[in-house]
Amino acid sequence: MATKIRVGVIFGGRSGEHEVSLASARSVMAALDPDKYQVVPIGITKEGGWIAAGDPMQALTAGDAGSSGPAALLSDPAYRGLMRLEEKGQAVEVVRMTQLDVIFPVLHGPYGEDGTVQGLLDLAGIPYVGAGVTGSAVAMDKAIFKDVIRAHGLPVVDSQLVMRREWEARPEQVLDRLEGTLGYPVFTKPANLGSSVGICKCHDRAGLVHGLDEAARYDRKLLVEAAVPQAREIEVSVLGNDDPIASLPGEILPSREFYDYAAKYLDQGEKASGLLIPAPISPELTERVRELAVQAYRAIDCAGMARADFLLSGRSxxxxxxxxxxxxxxxxxxxxxxxxxxxxxAYPELVDRLIGLALERHANRARNKTSYQPEEG
Ligand SMILES: Nc1ncnc2c1ncn2[C@@H]1O[C@H](COP(=O)(O)OP(=O)(O)O)[C@@H](O)[C@H]1O
Ligand SMILES: [Mg+2]
Incomplete structure (x- = not known):
């Protein structure tokens, strides 16, 4: 019998999307074919502690991390596996727990989706699902992301970056500049978050002051964007490494004025935001949005997967x-x-393909020389 592929699934994390991550990871683990894969669940607490002994999913769900046990990945690729940590008075004993062939990080937001965990996995030499350090980090920073997308000639809304320091030191000047360039309405956002946390729609100067103050609670970089009129929210799934493919587009019908935190996670039942699949848009627009999704994916050097989100003006x-x-x-x-x-x-095939793409990308990277050897002759 062929040995099974050991898949570490990492979930939880130091992020506002901790609970969403647990829900996603439960689905991923349930879909991994038990004849082919051995699942190794790895939890990260809201404080950033790694746990893997016993049942880390149960421990995080119950809010009792202590019922599992501390674990760690070492940056030295010689170990390539998960370690159990045991406190012995002043000392911490590191004990081999299991080798890992591939990791599926199911972590949303900062400290998970932003290149930090990806960097650790690169150092440790373990293949992983999804984008590498660059793609992850660029996608996480809304300001840099938009600069890159703009530089590739792809369409993005007009935006202005305001540094928190500048906002605090010269508020009147900042407001005048924003009103002179973008007008109203605008959206204010912390550059490095997700789940609509800290995002406001501003209709006037008082609203803009509130929006910038709110974004400044979460980040030192504040992004201000022209609002797309009567915005429709179109999303496309992308899958692949060097030859990515795009799915049919879908549309979100937010339950509120825009797709804010409550519309994403709190509104339930009849009040919940809706999904339309496929999006009711023309065949031409469908082709255009799929093409743009792949171009944006390539522009930031994504790998494995990404969901590309678009705003479609209902007016123009x-x-x-x-x-x-x-x-x-x-x-x-x-x-x-x-x-x-x-x-x-289908879902199980999707998970299977993502793991295949992770192994493929790792093998491709392993081809790169890591030291300089002058060519002979
Ligand atoms: N420029 C914009 N014009 C219109 N609506 C916007 C704009 N920017 C954001 N929104 C609304 O705010 C939501 C959250 O913004 P987004 O940039 O997607 O942040 P997040 O990473 O938190 O999802 C969007 O889904 C959309 O409803
Ligand atoms: Mg969004």
Whole structure:
């Protein structure tokens, strides 16, 4: 019998999307074919502690991390595995727990989706699902992301970056500049967050002051964007490494004025935001949005997967790239897998393909020389 592939699934994390991550990871673990894969669940607490002994999913769900046990990955690739940590008075004993062939990080937001965990996995020499350090980090910073997308000639809304320091030192000057360039309405956002946390729609100067103050609570970089009129929210799933493919597009029908935190996670039942799959848009627009999704994916050097989110003006029909989520929501009812299901790739096959892509990308990288050898002759 062939040995099974050991897949570490990492979930939880130091992020506002901790609970969403647990839900996504439960679905991923349930979909991994037990004849082919051995699942190694790895939890990260809200404080950033890694746990792996016993049942880390149960421990995090119950809010009792102590019922599992501390674990760590060492940056030295010679170990390539998960370690159990045991406190012995002043000392901490590191004990081999299990080797890992590949890791599926199911972490949303900062300290998970932003290149930090990806950097650790690169150092440790373990293949992993999804984008590498660069793609993850660029997708996480909304300001840098938009600069890169703009530089590739792809459509993005007009935006202005305000540093928190500047906002605090010269507020009147900042307000005048924003009113002179963008006008109203605008959206204010912390550059490095997700789940709509800290995002406001501002209709006047008082609203803009509030929006910038709110964004400044979360980040030192504040992004201000022209609001897309009567914005429709179109999303496309992308899958692949060097030859990515795009799914059919879907549309979100937010339950509120915009797709804010409550519309994403709190509104339930009849009040919940809706998903339309496929999006009710023309065949031409469908092709355009799929093409743009792949171009944006390539522009930031993504790998494995991403959900590409667009804003479509209900007034002008203009389409804008809004963001790429490199670890999108992954429950069975999340947009990313549902779009693939509608395009012909069922959830278990999707997870299987992502692991294949992780191994492929790692093998491709292993071809690179890591020291300089002058050519002979
Ligand atoms: N420029 C914009 N014009 C219109 N609506 C916007 C704009 N920017 C953001 N929104 C609304 O705010 C939501 C959250 O913004 P987004 O940039 O996607 O941040 P997050 O990473 O938190 O999802 C969007 O889904 C959309 O409803
Ligand atoms: Mg979004």
């Amino acid at each position: 029909g203009e389409l804008y790239v809004n963001e790429l989520n490199t670890i999108p929501g992954f429950t069975a009812i999340s947009m990313y897998p549902k779009l693939w299901a509608a395009t012909g790739i």
